[in-house]
Amino acid sequence: MSDADIDFNKIAQKWQKKWAEAKIFKAKEDSKKKKAYILAMYPYPSGEGIHMGHVRNYAITDAYARYKIMRGFNVLHPMGYDSFGLPAENAAIKRHINPKKWTEANIALMKSQQKLLGLSYDWDREIASHYPEYYRWNQWIFLKMLEKGLAYKKKAAANWCPSCRTVLANEQVHEGTCWRCHSQVEQKELEQWFLKITAYADQLLADLDKLGNWPERVKIMQKNWIGKSQGVEITFPVEGMKKTVPTFTTRADTIFSVTFVVLAPEHPFIGELTKGTKYEKEVAEFVKAALHESTIDRLNEEKEKKGVFTGRYAVNPASKEKIPIWVANFAVMEYGTGAVMCDAHDKRDFKFAKKYGIRLKVVIRPADKPNFDVSQLAEAYTEDGLMINSGQFNGLTNSEALPKIAEWLVKNKDAKKVTNYKLRDWLISRQRYWGTPIPIIYCKKCGTVPVHEKDLPIVLPEPEKVKFTGEGNPLDRCAEFANAKCPKCGTAAKRETDTMDTFVDSSWYFLRYCSNKENKAPFDKKAAEYWLPVDQYIGGIEHAVMHLLYARFFTKVLRDLKLVDVDEPFSNLLCQGMVLKDGYVMSKSRGNVVDPRVIIEKYGPDTARLFILFMAMPEKELEWSDKGVEGSFRLLRKIYSLATKKVSYGSSKELSSKDKHILSKTHSTIKKVTELVEEFKLNAAIGAIIELVNLLSKYSDDKVNKEVYKEALNNLTLLVSPFAPHLAEELWGLQKNKGFASTQQWPEYEEEKIDKEAEAAEKLIHDILSDFETVLKLAGIESPKEVTLVVAPSWKYELFKILKEEIKKTRDMRALINTCLSEKDLKTYGQDVAKIVQMILKDPGKLPEILIGKEKELEAYESVKELIKEEYKAMVVIETAERSKEQKAKQAMPGKPAIIVK
RNA sequence: GCCGCGGUGGCGAAACUGGUAGCCGCGCUUGCUUCAGAAGCAAGUGACUUCACAGGUCAUACGGGUUCAAGUCCCGUCCGCGGCGCCA
Numbered sequence: 001m002s003d004a005d006i007d008f009n010k011i012a013q014k015w016q017k018k019w020a021e022a023k024i025f026k027a028k029e030d031s032k033k034k035k036a037y038i039l040a041m042y043p044y045p046s047g048e049g050i051h052m053g054h055v056r057n058y059a060i061t062d063a064y065a066r067y068k069i070m071r072g073f074n075v076l077h078p079m080g081y082d083s084f085g086l087p088a089e090n091a092a093i094k095r096h097i098n099p100k101k102w103t104e105a106n107i108a109l110m111k112s113q114q115k116l117l118g119l120s121y122d123w124d125r126e127i128a129s130h131y132p133e134y135y136r137w138n139q140w141i142f143l144k145m146l147e148k149g150l151a152y153k154k155k156a157a158a159n160w161c162p163s164c165r166t167v168l169a170n171e172q173v174h175e176g177t178c179w180r181c182h183s184q185v186e187q188k189e190l191e192q193w194f195l196k197i198t199a200y201a202d203q204l205l206a207d208l209d210k211l212g213n214w215p216e217r218v219k220i221m222q223k224n225w226i227g228k229s230q231g232v233e234i235t236f237p238v239e240g241m242k243k244t245v246p247t248f249t250t251r252a253d254t255i256f257s258v259t260f261v262v263l264a265p266e267h268p269f270i271g272e273l274t275k276g277t278k279y280e281k282e283v284a285e286f287v288k289a290a291l292h293e294s295t296i297d298r299l300n301e302e303k304e305k306k307g308v309f310t311g312r313y314a315v316n317p318a319s320k321e322k323i324p325i326w327v328a329n330f331a332v333m334e335y336g337t338g339a340v341m342c343d344a345h346d347k348r349d350f351k352f353a354k355k356y357g358i359r360l361k362v363v364i365r366p367a368d369k370p371n372f373d374v375s376q377l378a379e380a381y382t383e384d385g386l387m388i389n390s391g392q393f394n395g396l397t398n399s400e401a402l403p404k405i406a407e408w409l410v411k412n413k414d415a416k417k418v419t420n421y422k423l424r425d426w427l428i429s430r431q432r433y434w435g436t437p438i439p440i441i442y443c444k445k446c447g448t449v450p451v452h453e454k455d456l457p458i459v460l461p462e463p464e465k466v467k468f469t470g471e472g473n474p475l476d477r478c479a480e481f482a483n484a485k486c487p488k489c490g491t492a493a494k495r496e497t498d499t500m501d502t503f504v505d506s507s508w509y510f511l512r513y514c515s516n517k518e519n520k521a522p523f524d525k526k527a528a529e530y531w532l533p534v535d536q537y538i539g540g541i542e543h544a545v546m547h548l549l550y551a552r553f554f555t556k557v558l559r560d561l562k563l564v565d566v567d568e569p570f571s572n573l574l575c576q577g578m579v580l581k582d583g584y585v586m587s588k589s590r591g592n593v594v595d596p597r598v599i600i601e602k603y604g605p606d607t608a609r610l611f612i613l614f615m616a617m618p619e620k621e622l623e624w625s626d627k628g629v630e631g632s633f634r635l636l637r638k639i640y641s642l643a644t645k646k647v648s649y650g651s652s653k654e655l656s657s658k659d660k661h662i663l664s665k666t667h668s669t670i671k672k673v674t675e676l677v678e679e680f681k682l683n684a685a686i687g688a689i690i691e692l693v694n695l696l697s698k699y700s701d702d703k704v705n706k707e708v709y710k711e712a713l714n715n716l717t718l719l720v721s722p723f724a725p726h727l728a729e730e731l732w733g734l735q736k737n738k739g740f741a742s743t744q745q746w747p748e749y750e751e752e753k754i755d756k757e758a759e760a761a762e763k764l765i766h767d768i769l770s771d772f773e774t775v776l777k778l779a780g781i782e783s784p785k786e787v788t789l790v791v792a793p794s795w796k797y798e799l800f801k802i803l804k805e806e807i808k809k810t811r812d813m814r815a816l817i818n819t820c821l822s823e824k825d826l827k828t829y830g831q832d833v834a835k836i837v838q839m840i841l842k843d844p845g846k847l848p849e850i851l852i853g854k855e856k857e858l859e860a861y862e863s864v865k866e867l868i869k870e871e872y873k874a875m876v877v878i879e880t881a882e883r884s885k886e887q888k889a890k891q892a893m894p895g896k897p898a899i900i901v902k
Numbered sequence: 903g904c905c906g907c908g909g910u911g912g913c914g915a916a917a918c919u920g921g922u923a924g925c926c927g928c929g930c931u932u933g934c935u936u937c938a939g940a941a942g943c944a945a946g947u948g949a950c951u952u953c954a955c956a957g958g959u960c961a962u963a964c965g966g967g968u969u970c971a972a973g974u975c976c977c978g979u980c981c982g983c984g985g986c987g988c989c990a
Contacts, residue, residue, distance in 0.1 A: 301904080577907090
C-alpha cells in the first residue's frame with residue numbers, strides 16, 4: 001500500500017465506532033481500582049463551534065486521560081456544556097432567534113466537532129446547565145445557602161440604559177454608551193441577591209496552601225484577589241455634629257500626618273454633612289457626575305483625581321487638628337469603610353492635596369535627612385524612615401511605630417483592630433431570561449419567601465412565550481412566569497424575575513458528572529465521594545480567579561452542608577496558555593476564529609491533535625499558524641509506513657551495535673515520554689517520539705534483529721496512542737495484537753537496556769561513515785586501497801559534559817579548576833571556564849585524566865574500520881588524535897571532514 | 903491604573919536546582935530518486951568575520967547589577983497578552 005492511499009479520516013471513523021461499540025471509555029465506580037478524575041473545563045456552546053483553543057484544551061486533557069487509562073486507572077473523563085448565558089439572549093434580541101433552540105443547535109455543532117476528534121469521553125455523563133434537571137439544583141443549593149444565611153439581598157449598582165430601561169452587561173457598554181441605542185449608560189441602584197463568599201475568605205486564603213499542584217501564579221492571583229489585610233479602623237469625629245467617620249488603614253504609623261479625609265461619592269453621610277449648607281448643591285453635582293464612572297476607571301491612578309470640599313471638618317484623634325472632609329472620585333465604597341484618611345506619605349493623597357491646596361505634613365523622614373520638610377517634596381515620600389511630628393513616637397522607625405500607634409489608638413478608643421478583605425460578596429442577580437430563575441416569591445403580606453424545595457425546579461417559560469426586545473428583563477413581562485402564589489399564605493404574589501449569574505452553574509458542575517441522572521439530590525453522595533476531588537483540571541488561564549475561586553467556595557459550602565467530604569475540588573490544575581490569532585484570543589467579534597474542521601478534513605483528527613500539542617508547551621500562550629501542520633501529518637504517515645514496511649531481518653542471534661542502539665533508544669524513549677507526560681510537557685514528549693521514529697526508519701533496511709525491532713514498533717505504537725489514538729489502534733491491529741491499543745498497559749522501560757553510550761557511539765559511527773562516503777565522492781575514488789582515519793575527538797564537548805557533571809557533584813567550580821590546573825595557570829587565565837577550555841584545547845597534553853573518556857569512541861572507530869574493510873576491502877589505519885594532524889587532514893581535504901584516503 | 907504572565911533564529915518553539923543557548927518541527931539550500939511533479943532519502947542551516955577550513959566575534963526586548971559563570975537571579979525601562987467582579 002502506498003502512502004497516498006492512507007485515509008486517516010476513514011481510520012478515525014472506524015475506530016471511533018469500535019470504541020463506542022465496546023464502550024471502552026465508560027466510567028464506573030469501582031472501589032477496587034484507583035481512580036483518576038480528569039476534567040477539561042466545560043465550554044460555552046458558542047455559535048462558532050469549537051476553535052483551536054478548544055482543540056488544544058481537549059487534546060491536552062485527552063492525552064492525559066488516555067495515558068492514565070493505560071496506566072491502569074479507573075478514569076472519569078466527562079464532557080458537558082455551560083449553556084446559559086448572555087450570547088443566546090443577544091442573539092434573541094438582535095436576530096430574533098429562539099435562545100433555547102440556538103443554544104441546543106450550538107451544542108449539537110460543538111459536539112459533532114468534538115466527536116470528530118475522537119476524545120475519550122464517557123458521553124453517558126454529559127450535562128448541560130440549561131436543562132431543568134441541572135438548574136433545579138442551582139436553585140436547591142441557593143435555598144440551602146439562604147437557610148444558612150449565605151444568600152442575602154441588598155442594593156447594588158448596575159449599568160443602566162435609561163432609554164432601553166434595561167441593565168447592561170459590561171460587555172454591552174461601549175465607551176460608556178448602550179450597545180443598541182448608544183444612550184449614555186448610568187449606574188443604577190437595584191435590589192440584588194448576593195452570596196456571602198466573604199464568610200469563607202479566610203478558608204479560601206488559607207487552603208491555597210493545600211493546593212501544592214496548582215500553578216503558583218494562579219494562587220498568587222487568588223491571594224491578591226482575596227486581598228486580606230490587617231489594619232485598624234480609625235474613627236474621626238465630625239466637628240459640630242454628633243457623628244463620626246470611620247476609616248480603614250493599614251498604615252496607622254501615618255496618623256499624625258493625616259490632614260484631610262475623603263469620602264467615596266456613594267458614602268451615605270454625604271447628604272447629612274452638607275444638608276442646608278452652601279456646599280450642598282456643588283457636592284451633589286459632583287457626586288452625580290462621579291457615579292457615572294466605573295470603579296475601575298476611578299481607581300485608575302492615571303485618571304485625574306477629582307474632589308470637592310464638603311464644608312465640614314473632622315478632628316484627627318491623634319494630633320487633635322481640625323481637618324477638612326472632602327468627597328473624591330478615587331475613594332470607593334466597596335473597600336474598607338468608603339472613607340479614606342489622607343496624608344503626605346501616599347502618592348495619590350499627596351497629588352490630590354497639591355491639586356486642591358490642602359495642607360500636608362510629613363511624619364516620616366529619611367534617616368539621613370534630619371531637616372525634612374514637606375516643602376522639599378515634589379511627590380510623596382513613601383519609603384521607610386524615622387518618625388517625626390508624632391508626639392511620643394518621634395525617633396522610632398515607622399515600622400516599629402506602626403503597631404505601637406495602632407495599640408495606642410485602640411487603647412484610647414479612637415480605633416479598633418480589623419481585618420479587611422478586597423474580596424466582596426458575589427452578586428448573582430442578572431436581569432435576564434437565559435439563566436437559572438432565583439427561587440424566591442415576593443408576597444405583599446409575607447415579604448420575601450423562598451420557594452418550597454418540593455416545588456423545584458422553577459422552570460423558565462418557553463422562549464416562544466417571551467418577548468426579546470432588548471428592553472428590561474423579558475421575564476418581567478411574562479405574566480405566566482412572574483405571577484405566582486405565595487408559598488406561605490397562598491395569595492397572589494410576584495416571582496423573583498432575576499436569574500443567576502452563570503458562574504453559579506459552573507461552580508459545582510464537576511460534581512454533577514459523578515451522577516448526572518440523580519434526581520433526588522444535586523449528585524449522588526457516594527459517587528461524589530468516590531470521584532472527588534478532580535485529580536486533574538485543565539482549562540484556560542482566564543479562569544484563574546473568578547471561576548476557580550467560586551468553585552472552591554461552593555465546594556466548601558457543600559462540605560459544610562455535609563454533601564461532599566473534600567475541602568478543595570481540584571487537586572491538580574493545569575492552566576493552558578491561550579491560542580491567539582493575530583495577537584488576540586480567538587473570538588467571533590474579532591473574526592479570528594480558526595475552525596479545526598478545515599485541518600481535520602484534510603489531514604484527519606490525529607494530525608490536528610498532534611500538531612496543536614506539538615506547537616508549544618501546554619502552559620504557554622500560542623500564536624496560531626497552520627504553518628508546519630504538514631510536519632505532523634508527515635510524522636503520522638512515516639509511522640504508518642514504518643509499521644507496515646516489509647523488513648528483512650538479520651539472521652544473527654547476537655545483537656549488533658545497531659540493535660543495541662534501537663533497544664536502548666526504545667527504552668530511553670519510553671522513559672522520557674513517561675516523564676514528560678507526567679510533567680505535561682507534551683510537545684517535548686512528541687519530540688522524543690519523533691527521534692525514535694527517525695531512528696527506526698533509518699535502520700529499517702539494515703537487517704536488524706527481529707525481536708528488537710518488533711518490540712520497538714509495539715512500544716512506539718503504545719507511546720503514540722495518547723496523542724494519535726486512531727493511528728495507534730490501526731497499527732495495533734496491523735501488528736496482529738489483540739484488544740484496543742487505547743486500553744493496553746502503558747509500556748514500562750527497563751533501565752538496564754538503556755545504554756546512552758551505545759546510542760552516542762552509533763551516532764558517531766554513522767557520522768563518520770557518511771563523512772567518509774562524502775569524501776570518497778568528492779575525491780572521485782571508487783575503491784580505495786588504504787584508508788587512514790584521523791580521528792579528532794570533540795574535546796570541547798567532552799570537556800563540558802564532564803565539567804558539568806563534576807560541578808553538579810561538587811558544586812564548587814574553584815575546587816574543580818584546581819584539580820585541573822596549576823596555580824599559575826589559574827592566575828593567568830582567571831576563572832573563566834571558556835578560557836580554561838580554550839587553553840586545554842590548545843594543549844591537550846595538559847588534559848587531566850578525568851577529561852579523557854575516549855574508550856567508547858575508540859570502539860566506535862573500530863566499528864567504522866570494520867565496516868569500511870567489509871565494504872571496500874581496503875586497508876584501514878586509525879591514527880588517534882593529535883590536533884595538528886586533524887588540521888592537516890582538514891587542509892588536505894578542504895570542505896570536508898577529518899578523513900584521509902590514501 | 904492594579905494583579906498575573908510573557909518577549910530567545912526566517913517561523914512555531916526547547917533549555918533540569920544558574921553551567922556547551924537554540925532539542926524537535928516548519929521553511930530554506932544542495933544532492934539523490936523521478937518522464938515530470940508530489941512524496942521520500944542524504945547533508946547543511948542563529949548572525950557576523952574569513953578565499954576557505956581552523957579559529958574568532960556577537961547574540962535570548964532594552965539599560966544596569968550580583969556571580970568564576972546569567973535566557974535563567976536582582977533593580978529599572980519598553981512592548982505584548984490575560985484578568986479586574988454583568989462575556990464565559
